[in-house]
Structure formats: structure tokens, C-alpha cells
Amino acid sequence: MKRNFTYFSGHLAAASLLISVFATSCGNDDFKIKGEIYGAENRSVVLAKSDFHGRWVAIDSARVSSSGAFSISRPAPAAPEIFRVEIDGRFIYVPIDSTETVTLTSSLDKFGTEFTLSGSQKAEALERFEKEVLALPADANPDSLDSFKRDIYTKYMRDGQGSIVSYHILTKLIGNRPLFDPDRDYRYFAAVANGFKQLRPDDPHTALLENTSISAMKRRNAGNGPKYTIQAEELTMIDIDLPDENGKNRKLSEFVGNGKPTVVIFSVLTHPDSPALNLELSKLYSSMGSNVNFYHVSLDPDQYSWRDAAKNLPWVTVFDPDGEYSKAAVKYNVSVLPTYFVYSADGELKARAMTVDDLRKELR
Incomplete structure (x- = not known):
């Protein structure tokens, strides 16, 4: 019998679920994603975000001009969010904090694998991270993966407290498997959760990360191995x-x-x-x-x-x-x-x- 009605397309929530539903501003300020996609003239480019059920749902689209240019503007999110630009079933992820303009450059035949993002430090960091993931060998052994994750944490997460890029990295899937698994990589989840808690206490991502790290720690402590603690404050009651x-x-x-x-x-x-x-x-x-x-x-x-x-x-x-x-x-x-x-x-x-x-x- 099928027990799960709907799955999120990522870890935690891989997503990010629920979060994007509440992250729409009521003001008039917009963010913009624009750029050029060579070879995609007169095709549609789609902007998507994750819905409650974890599916990436189109929220806007634009026609690529005869010169390869496109532009999409949307109301700024109330909390930083990851959006996805799609064309022909391929994707490029774009971090948006508020009202910034991010420029995306790619080509139709290499969309999703060869691209540049500019306009914000977070966009540039996410581009570098995605390209490092693409270069990771498919048959990387556990030791190599652990070394890769330590390097990724140092480069993008340790000093990026409260950054939506850190959240995106923790929810990244490689194939159908998470790059960072809460049970194995609980220290990374706890560290990022602490950063969000200190700098973005009202961001919906904060509670998600905190609950995930706490649950992982409890599962680990339930075993026979040594006991560990984390810096996050445990939630004893969330009333409804x-x-x-x-x-x-x-x-x-x-x-x-x-x-x-x-x-x-x-x-x-x-x-x-x-x-x-x-x-x-x-x-x-x-x-x-x-x-x-x-x-x-x-x-x-x-x-x-x-x-x-x-x-x-x-x-x-x-x-x-x-x-x-x-x-x-x-x-x-x-x-x-x-x-x-x-x-x-x-x-x-x-x-x-x-x-x-x-x-x-x-x-x-």
C-alpha cells in the first residue's frame, strides 16, 4: 500500500517546502532574474519554486528574445528563498534575498551545466558550489565525499551564517541521494541551524533546520555510541x-x-x-x-x-x-x-x- 501521499523533491524537505508558500511579500518591490540563453531564441524560460508538496511549480515565464535575452520580475520574498530557472527540463538554481537583480548567462545546449550567475555574492557563491558538485566523480568513495563536504562547509557555509545558500547546500541532492545526510552530517546541520537562529530567528528555514538537527541528534544519542550535544535549544512543545x-x-x-x-x-x-x-x-x-x-x-x-x-x-x-x-x-x-x-x-x-x-x- 502506498503510505506516503506526496514526497518533497529534496532532503529535509528537500526541500523547502512550505517555506516558499509563506515567503511572498505583500509590498510592491520586485526582484529580477534576467540574462541571455544563447541558442534558445523564441523559447519559453520558466521561473519555479517549491510548493507545499515539494513539487517545483511554475510561477512565471518569459519568452527568450531573438537575441537570446530574457527577463522575469516577481515580488520580493519575505524571507530569502531559492528559485529555479527552467528550460527544456533543465534547471539552474538562483538565490534571492530581497529586491536584487541576478543575471544568468548560459546556452541552450549546456543549460544547467555551464552557466554564470552575477548580481549578488550569494548568486556567485551558489554558481561555484553547483559547479563543484557537477565536477564531483559519480563513484566518489565515502572518504572522498567526507573530504568534499568539509571543503564545501569551509568555503560556503562556515562564514555564511543565515545564508539561503547554506540551506540550499544542506538540501542538495545528487541523483536521488542527499549530499548532506542529517544522521551522518549532524554537525553541519547544527552549525547552520545555529547561524540561522542567531541571525534570522523569524525565518521559516530556521525552525526547519533546528528541528532537523535536534531529531538527528536524538536518533544518534539513542544508539549505543558516545553521546553528543548540540548548541540548538530543544523545542519541548509546539502548540496547535x-x-x-x-x-x-x-x-x-x-x-x-x-x-x-x-x-x-x-x-x-x-x-x-x-x-x-x-x-x-x-x-x-x-x-x-x-x-x-x-x-x-x-x-x-x-x-x-x-x-x-x-x-x-x-x-x-x-x-x-x-x-x-x-x-x-x-x-x-x-x-x-x-x-x-x-x-x-x-x-x-x-x-x-x-x-x-x-x-x-x-x-x-
């Missing part, structure tokens, strides 16, 4: 206050820390895969008797359909009217639906699970 199917607001804090573990579920109840998923969850819930709390956050687009799906579930189900723009999902760094979070009996945010099998293990 939303209405249930009867219209009564239910706070997560009513259940967390009451002597039982509490599971927070994020899903879409009206998704075609939900009935089978809820059957698995019901079996797990019943197997634990009255020794667990389930708090189910639904991000459905239609409240009426959600209510019909929720009314027969034996646990607390609440509806988030913000749907895919859910602030609660951002705070919890939700990158895949469904996603599960486990609070211990004494109220500590203990673990994140991506499948019911993983959730079952966390509740043992």
Missing part, C-alpha cells in the same frame, strides 16, 4: 489550537504531557490513500488501548468533506483552514504527507516518523 469536527477548538497542549505519549498526525483525510492509512492507524491506536493520544491535523481543502471523513475516527481530529498554507505545518517542518510526531509521556518532542511502521517502533 484548531477546531474539531464539532467546531470546538482543541489545543494540542490539552493532551501533551498528561502521562501518555501523544502522536501528532499531519495528513489530508480526503486523499484517496487516507482510508487505508487510517485503517493502519486505527489498528495501532487500538493495540495501545487507552495509553496513547492521537491529535490529527487535517490540511484538507474542503471542510465539509473533511468533516465526513473525520467523524468516525476514534481520536481527536482538527481542521486547519489554512490548508496547504498551514502555519502549524511550517512550525513542525512538515515535508511529507502524512507525517507523524511523537511527544513522550512527560511532554518532550521525542521523534518524527514517516510511516506507520516507524511510528509503531517509536511508541514501543
Whole structure:
């Protein structure tokens, strides 16, 4: 049975999920990406960003002129973000902090592999990083990869605290595998998270990085090896206050820390895969008797359909009217639906699970 409804196209969230949804400014200031793509005359170039489900969604496009020039302007993001310029299924990533103008130069036949970015220090740094990744041998051994990552950290991340380029590097995929894995590379995640926390405490990327590094450290500390600590402050409670199917607001804090573990579920109840998923969850819930709390956050687009799906579930189900723009999902760094979070009996945010099998293990 397919358990995961949608996957983000990157690590963490590879993405960056949710973040780009909230990163649109309400002002009139724009950023601009312009340049030349030789050999692409009269073709369309597309600007994309990641949506709630981690898919890269087109937000604008422009026609390349007969001279190869193009230009796209968009409202400046409220928080720094990575955008993607696409043509013929190939991509170049562009960091945008605010209202800068970034110039991209490439050619149609080598788009995505040979290009230049200028207009900001971050754009130039991201160009250098992407080219180093392209030059990395496909069969690089673990020692070579570790050396490569140390070098990348020194060049682009150590002194770039709070930089969206650092975030992009941590979420970079090579093929289908992350360049930096939280469990193996937890020190890098913790270091970048600390930089974001100090310099960009209100940036949505900050909570995402912090939660990822904390979760990785807990998994590592759960093993038999030596214990490590990180500088990030652990989050013991992220409250949610939303209405249930009867219209009564239910706070997560009513259940967390009451002597039982509490599971927070994020899903879409009206998704075609939900009935089978809820059957698995019901079996797990019943197997634990009255020794667990389930708090189910639904991000459905239609409240009426959600209510019909929720009314027969034996646990607390609440509806988030913000749907895919859910602030609660951002705070919890939700990158895949469904996603599960486990609070211990004494109220500590203990673990994140991506499948019911993983959730079952966390509740043992």
C-alpha cells in the first residue's frame, strides 16, 4: 500500500517546502532574474519554486528574445528563498534575498551545466558550489565525499551564517541521494541551524533546520555510541489550537504531557490513500488501548468533506483552514504527507516518523 501521499523533491524537505508558500511579500518591490540563453531564441524560460508538496511549480515565464535575452520580475520574498530557472527540463538554481537583480548567462545546449550567475555574492557563491558538485566523480568513495563536504562547509557555509545558500547546500541532492545526510552530517546541520537562529530567528528555514538537527541528534544519542550535544535549544512543545469536527477548538497542549505519549498526525483525510492509512492507524491506536493520544491535523481543502471523513475516527481530529498554507505545518517542518510526531509521556518532542511502521517502533 502506498503510505506516503506526496514526497518533497529534496532532503529535509528537500526541500523547502512550505517555506516558499509563506515567503511572498505583500509590498510592491520586485526582484529580477534576467540574462541571455544563447541558442534558445523564441523559447519559453520558466521561473519555479517549491510548493507545499515539494513539487517545483511554475510561477512565471518569459519568452527568450531573438537575441537570446530574457527577463522575469516577481515580488520580493519575505524571507530569502531559492528559485529555479527552467528550460527544456533543465534547471539552474538562483538565490534571492530581497529586491536584487541576478543575471544568468548560459546556452541552450549546456543549460544547467555551464552557466554564470552575477548580481549578488550569494548568486556567485551558489554558481561555484553547483559547479563543484557537477565536477564531483559519480563513484566518489565515502572518504572522498567526507573530504568534499568539509571543503564545501569551509568555503560556503562556515562564514555564511543565515545564508539561503547554506540551506540550499544542506538540501542538495545528487541523483536521488542527499549530499548532506542529517544522521551522518549532524554537525553541519547544527552549525547552520545555529547561524540561522542567531541571525534570522523569524525565518521559516530556521525552525526547519533546528528541528532537523535536534531529531538527528536524538536518533544518534539513542544508539549505543558516545553521546553528543548540540548548541540548538530543544523545542519541548509546539502548540496547535484548531477546531474539531464539532467546531470546538482543541489545543494540542490539552493532551501533551498528561502521562501518555501523544502522536501528532499531519495528513489530508480526503486523499484517496487516507482510508487505508487510517485503517493502519486505527489498528495501532487500538493495540495501545487507552495509553496513547492521537491529535490529527487535517490540511484538507474542503471542510465539509473533511468533516465526513473525520467523524468516525476514534481520536481527536482538527481542521486547519489554512490548508496547504498551514502555519502549524511550517512550525513542525512538515515535508511529507502524512507525517507523524511523537511527544513522550512527560511532554518532550521525542521523534518524527514517516510511516506507520516507524511510528509503531517509536511508541514501543
